[in-house]
Amino acid sequence: MIKNIKPVFTQECALDPAQPVVVGVSGGGDSLCLLDILSKSGYPLVVACLNHSLRPEAASEVLMVQQIASALGAVFVSKTVDTKQFALQSGLSIEAAARQLRYRFLFTQAVKWEAQAVAVGHTADDQAETVLMHLLRGAGLAGLKGMEFRSWLTSWSTEIPLVRPLLNIWHREVLEYCAQHNLTPVQDATNQSPDYFRNRLRLEIIPYLEQFQPNIRQHLVRLASLLALDYQLLQNQVDTVWDALVMKQGHGYVAFNRAEFITQPIAIQRHLIRKAMLAQRTGLQDIEFEMIERARSCLESPTGHRTCDLGAGLQLRVEQEAAWVIVRDIELPGGGWPAVPTDQAVELPVPGSTSLQDGWMLQAVLYAAGDSVYQAARDDQDPYQAWFDAEMIPLPLYIRRRQPGDRIQPQGMGGKRVKISDLMINQKLPYRSRGTWPLICAGGEIIWVPACRQSQFAWPGESTRRLLQLQLIRPCEALDVD
Amino acid sequence: MIKNIKPVFTQECALDPAQPVVVGVSGGGDSLCLLDILSKSGYPLVVACLNHSLRPEAASEVLMVQQIASALGAVFVSKTVDTKQFALQSGLSIEAAARQLRYRFLFTQAVKWEAQAVAVGHTADDQAETVLMHLLRGAGLAGLKGMEFRSWLTSWSTEIPLVRPLLNIWHREVLEYCAQHNLTPVQDATNQSPDYFRNRLRLEIIPYLEQFQPNIRQHLVRLASLLALDYQLLQNQVDTVWDALVMKQGHGYVAFNRAEFITQPIAIQRHLIRKAMLAQRTGLQDIEFEMIERARSCLESPTGHRTCDLGAGLQLRVEQEAAWVIVRDIELPGGGWPAVPTDQAVELPVPGSTSLQDGWMLQAVLYAAGDSVYQAARDDQDPYQAWFDAEMIPLPLYIRRRQPGDRIQPQGMGGKRVKISDLMINQKLPYRSRGTWPLICAGGEIIWVPACRQSQFAWPGESTRRLLQLQLIRPCEALDVD
Numbered sequence: 001m002i003k004n005i006k007p008v009f010t011q012e013c014a015l016d017p018a019q020p021v022v023v024g025v026s027g028g029g030d031s032l033c034l035l036d037i038l039s040k041s042g043y044p045l046v047v048a049c050l051n052h053s054l055r056p057e058a059a060s061e062v063l064m065v066q067q068i069a070s071a072l073g074a075v076f077v078s079k080t081v082d083t084k085q086f087a088l089q090s091g092l093s094i095e096a097a098a099r100q101l102r103y104r105f106l107f108t109q110a111v112k113w114e115a116q117a118v119a120v121g122h123t124a125d126d127q128a129e130t131v132l133m134h135l136l137r138g139a140g141l142a143g144l145k146g147m148e149f150r151s152w153l154t155s156w157s158t159e160i161p162l163v164r165p166l167l168n169i170w171h172r173e174v175l176e177y178c179a180q181h182n183l184t185p186v187q188d189a190t191n192q193s194p195d196y197f198r199n200r201l202r203l204e205i206i207p208y209l210e211q212f213q214p215n216i217r218q219h220l221v222r223l224a225s226l227l228a229l230d231y232q233l234l235q236n237q238v239d240t241v242w243d244a245l246v247m248k249q250g251h252g253y254v255a256f257n258r259a260e261f262i263t264q265p266i267a268i269q270r271h272l273i274r275k276a277m278l279a280q281r282t283g284l285q286d287i288e289f290e291m292i293e294r295a296r297s298c299l300e301s302p303t304g305h306r307t308c309d310l311g312a313g314l315q316l317r318v319e320q321e322a323a324w325v326i327v328r329d330i331e332l333p334g335g336g337w338p339a340v341p342t343d344q345a346v347e348l349p350v351p352g353s354t355s356l357q358d359g360w361m362l363q364a365v366l367y368a369a370g371d372s373v374y375q376a377a378r379d380d381q382d383p384y385q386a387w388f389d390a391e392m393i394p395l396p397l398y399i400r401r402r403q404p405g406d407r408i409q410p411q412g413m414g415g416k417r418v419k420i421s422d423l424m425i426n427q428k429l430p431y432r433s434r435g436t437w438p439l440i441c442a443g444g445e446i447i448w449v450p451a452c453r454q455s456q457f458a459w460p461g462e463s464t465r466r467l468l469q470l471q472l473i474r475p476c477e478a479l480d481v482d
Numbered sequence: 483m484i485k486n487i488k489p490v491f492t493q494e495c496a497l498d499p500a501q502p503v504v505v506g507v508s509g510g511g512d513s514l515c516l517l518d519i520l521s522k523s524g525y526p527l528v529v530a531c532l533n534h535s536l537r538p539e540a541a542s543e544v545l546m547v548q549q550i551a552s553a554l555g556a557v558f559v560s561k562t563v564d565t566k567q568f569a570l571q572s573g574l575s576i577e578a579a580a581r582q583l584r585y586r587f588l589f590t591q592a593v594k595w596e597a598q599a600v601a602v603g604h605t606a607d608d609q610a611e612t613v614l615m616h617l618l619r620g621a622g623l624a625g626l627k628g629m630e631f632r633s634w635l636t637s638w639s640t641e642i643p644l645v646r647p648l649l650n651i652w653h654r655e656v657l658e659y660c661a662q663h664n665l666t667p668v669q670d671a672t673n674q675s676p677d678y679f680r681n682r683l684r685l686e687i688i689p690y691l692e693q694f695q696p697n698i699r700q701h702l703v704r705l706a707s708l709l710a711l712d713y714q715l716l717q718n719q720v721d722t723v724w725d726a727l728v729m730k731q732g733h734g735y736v737a738f739n740r741a742e743f744i745t746q747p748i749a750i751q752r753h754l755i756r757k758a759m760l761a762q763r764t765g766l767q768d769i770e771f772e773m774i775e776r777a778r779s780c781l782e783s784p785t786g787h788r789t790c791d792l793g794a795g796l797q798l799r800v801e802q803e804a805a806w807v808i809v810r811d812i813e814l815p816g817g818g819w820p821a822v823p824t825d826q827a828v829e830l831p832v833p834g835s836t837s838l839q840d841g842w843m844l845q846a847v848l849y850a851a852g853d854s855v856y857q858a859a860r861d862d863q864d865p866y867q868a869w870f871d872a873e874m875i876p877l878p879l880y881i882r883r884r885q886p887g888d889r890i891q892p893q894g895m896g897g898k899r900v901k902i903s904d905l906m907i908n909q910k911l912p913y914r915s916r917g918t919w920p921l922i923c924a925g926g927e928i929i930w931v932p933a934c935r936q937s938q939f940a941w942p943g944e945s946t947r948r949l950l951q952l953q954l955i956r957p958c959e960a961l962d963v964d
Contacts, residue, residue: 135617136694138701140708144626200694208690212618212682219620222771226622229749230716237715267711289704 002169002177005037012149013163019116020044021163022109024102025069027061029185030121032068033174034166036181038119045074046113050105052083052098054190061186068183077109095196107156115160122147122164125171128220129201138289142274145231146224155281168221238271245272252327254279261323262300269296273316276325281312299323305431319431332432338362338450338472339436345400348440350390350468354399356438359475362399362450366390367467369460377460377467386440386448390468392458394443397470401436408446410453420449427452440470484651484659487519494631495645501598502526503645506588507551509543511667512603514550515656516648518663520601527556528595532587534565534580536672543668550665559591577678589638597642604629604646607653610702611683620771624756627713628706637763650703720753727754734809736761743805744782751778755798758807763794781805787913801913814914820844820932820954821918827882830922832872832950836881838920841957844881844932848872849949851942859942859949866956868922868930872948874940876925879952883918890928892935902931909934922952 009015021043025031039045047069051058062078069076087097106118127146134143150161166174178185194200209216241264248255254276261269273295274287288311295316298308308316310325317324317332324332338360340346348354353363367373377387406420424434429452440448448454450472460467491497503525507513521527529551533540544560551558569579588600609628616625632645648656660667676682691698723746730737736758743751755777756769770793777798780790790798792807799806799814806814820842822828830836835845849855859869888902906916911934922930930936932954942949 135705136691136698136701138695138697138704140705141623141712144705197694205691205694209618209687212679212687213620215620216618219618222620223617223622223626226749226752226771229747229752230623230712233719233747233749234712234715237719265711265715267708267715270708270711289708 002033002037002173005165005169006041008149008165008168009038009041009043012167013117013119013165014150014161015043015119015163015165016116017042018044020046020113022046022048022106022113022115022118023074024106024118024120025049025065026121026188027065027186028121028188028191029174029178029183030123030126030166030171032121032183032185033177034119034121035068035072035074036177036183038165039072039074045069045072046109046115047072047074047076048106048109049076049078050102051078051080052101053080054083054094054098055188057186064186075113079105081105095198103153103156103162107153107160110157110160117150117161117163119163119165121166121174123166123171123174124168124221125202125217127167127224128206128217129198131220131224132206133198133201140270140289141227141231141234142287144223145227146221148228154278168225170217234267234271238268238275241268242272242275247322249279252280252330253324253332254326255322255324258299258318258321258323266296269299273325277310277312277314280314280325280327287312295325320428321430336475337430337433337436338438339433340399340401340438341436343401345398345441348397348399348470350393350395350397353473356399357436361473362438362440363471363473364397365469365471367469369464369467373467374460374462374464377469383451383453384472384474386450386454386470387460388447388454388458388468388470389460389464390466391464393447393468396442397447398441399438400441402434402439406439406446408449408453409456411456411459413456415456418453420446423449423452438472484515484519484655487647487651488523490631490647490650491520491523491525494649495599495601495647496632496643497525497601497645497647498598499524500526502528502595504528504530504588504592504595504597504600505556506584506600506602507531507547508603508670509547509668510603510670510673511656511660511665512605512608512648512653514603514665514667515659516601516603517550517554517556518659518665520647521554521556527551527554528591528597529554529556529558530588530591531558531560532584533560533562534583535562536565536576536580537670539668546668557595561587563587577680585635585638585644589635589642592639592642599632599643599645601645601647603648603656605648605653605656606650606703607684607699609649609706610688610699611680613702613706614688615680615683622752622771623709623713623716624769626705627709628703630710636760650707652699716749716753720750720757723750724754724757729804731761734762734812735806735814736808737804737806740781740800740803740805748778751781755807759792759794759796762796762807762809769794777807802910803912818957819912819915819918820920821915822881822883822920823918825883827880827923830879830881830952832875832877832879835955838881839918843955844920844922845953845955846879847951847953849951851946851949855949856942856944856946859951865933865935866954868932868936868952869942870929870936870940870950870952871942871946872950873946875929875950878924879929880923881920882923884916884921888921888928890931890935891938893938893941895938897938900935902928905931905934920954 021038023035023038023045025035025047035047047065049062049065051062066076081101083094083098083101086101087094090097110118131144131146147164147167149167150163152158153162191199206216245256245260246254247257270292273292277287291310294308295310298306298316299318306318310316313328315326315328317326336358339357341357346354348362348364350364351366353361355361380387402420407417408420409415409417429437438450439446445455445457447457448470503520505517505520505527507517507529517529531544531547533544548558563583565576565580565583568583569576572579592600613626613628629646629649631649632643634640635644673681688698727738727742728736729739752774755774759769773792776790777792780788780798781800788800792798795810797808797810799808818840821839823839828836830844830846832846833848835843837843862869884902889899890902891897891899911919920932921928927937927939929939930952
């Protein structure tokens, strides 16, 4: 038995010896060793073996794994996939495509067998390679911290963890274990191919660096374990800020309070953007530094509404108050504004009321124009109300979204025709609200832009006998009405 | 002019254009470029050029630098040192010895000329090499964050910073600048020598890695800038914990609350130990991971008092309540315990009082043994007081430290002779307090170990006519007495 491995199962990997584990077994030394130790430690096992169809001998290797699983009394599942085909279709490299297919298979099996975890045989050598690979690729802390004993590949499962019990065991120790326990690993020829960058790391770059620093592998592994803890500390800090700054979060979007975001230390800003991207694209790998910096400068720029592409199908949308990290072109949730639900105009009965989105309501009330009502109407400064001479208004009233070229003749502006779009900008309506903001129309004229301006059309005068009051009712007020 | 360099002077390096700067100039391209730009930016300059006596042409190079300085109207200072001799004496490598001598020279000049900073010509290439060197050497975050635009080499000065204005400029750009401005750098042959590890990094390892990742230098520099900010965030967190956990701090020592220390996250513990070591050995480089882990396991071990070597002339001393990071064999400050100042016995006058260290006091009072006083004496459970039959006590009383073999016959133990050292352990006196704890002696006998036990000697009986009360008075009580 490899020294001190059992506590790694129960502590670092948090495995319960009574619950089933899906083990990914390729037939190589690492996975055979992992399988053997887990089995001898009494875990109920589902041995999962994927044939990537990349090598002719793969089918016989699956058979071999099946025999080993059967000898151990473990459940065996396998599947054959066409990796090259998938790589072509998805535009991924062969390595990345194989990885995708493998984890999809493993987690599908884990769900099916109600496993507590998926276990894979990554060793300390893999960890050293991973850290160095991230370093060469230009990663920051999140990459250099390497792999963890227990983590969540949230693109595959948010509930079932991936565990790597051999992460502090050297491949050399694994091979010794295999020799001692009569396990005969298959020789995967692709592990020697210089076509894969990871192989070049293992076969060329690390041995080269070992000439200068014989302990380079150990140093890389230790670096990962050090940085993983530092990263955790930072994440705790980032989580606290996240909770304070996130205004809205949902499927495909998260919105920060922009003003507070840009006052954060730069390192916190970077981690927040990374976290927001991961929240939309779970399992997203290799978030580029340039993306994050582009997002930061977009966020900090004092100019108006703007969108910046973050890659991976994500966008940053910056509004006056909020900065949204979103899945590209997603319909964002309302900002709590009044909105006309569709492109279709809807009638506002007089008297009567019509519901808008998010609990807002428009209401029309008729009054006989006694002196007091008339005076109230003329004095009314509340932009949520508008008063008209009811007899001058051609019914029915319609509520609709704005259309290109829409204009209004605002009361008190000497008959000037103003573009609705300019009016909305001047009145500082939130950018996203403008397209669906309710406009009240009568006889082909826009008579009121609620919360902005009313038209000079049908302005009540001394001869007015009946008054029409239109009112935009806030969600909380609407509740009172009910 | 190199693009955007002036804001680096005033922002990243926080230089005041009106205050003098000492510039370290070797005559190489980097330092010549730095000198030229600083001079053209109007800084009052002291050009400091050290002849390391490592190459025959060095003297003529110093002359060249002097001419350049003179042409710029800058003050010029130089010195010749015997680097090889110093390396031999100090046991340092040639590289390390040269570095020491150089910074000693630069900061001596900076103090002399009341400079605001020492400026050196490290470039982005140096930064990339530094990060990679730390990686190979097995550093953590503190090493990988590389050099900073502005930092304090506190072993040279805690007040005058070292600034590196060219830290985001590539050496290639420096050479272009030199060519454009008719600056002719000296060619330092040692820069090509494979005897120095940094040269091998620059000439062999980085070019090798560039085959796989052409942007490796850029990535390393970016990594440093990312990690520097992450490190700063972590340090803020560590500083907060530090303030909460440090019980005592002074020249050569710092003490943590041990119980709270070991409940901290491991990453915080590591950073605290590192910070404590740096607090005693400012400028300490390359704190080994193994040292920090040894300190951690020593701190966490539940056994009693112990000491562990931390290297660099530092030790960790773990007591029941405190964990001390100290300069080896330093006299630690008192723990607020009563202590006899020297190895000499001092008299305790009867009646009268004698001061101990840290405001403690011993006091002797005589009472006529009326019934009430006698009863009070017999009932007294306060270990800070002891009562004796005054007429059975041979005067004078002495207060002294313990000596090997000291014993006492504690009252109520049937005449058993107990070692003072065992008594102190049983009574849980703090380890460091024991050697100087006051013992009260009369006629060659130890009659009282304050706060522990009194001897059965001269125990007051019914025939006692006069009572001697001895009292250990706490610092705050002693204040009341005054």
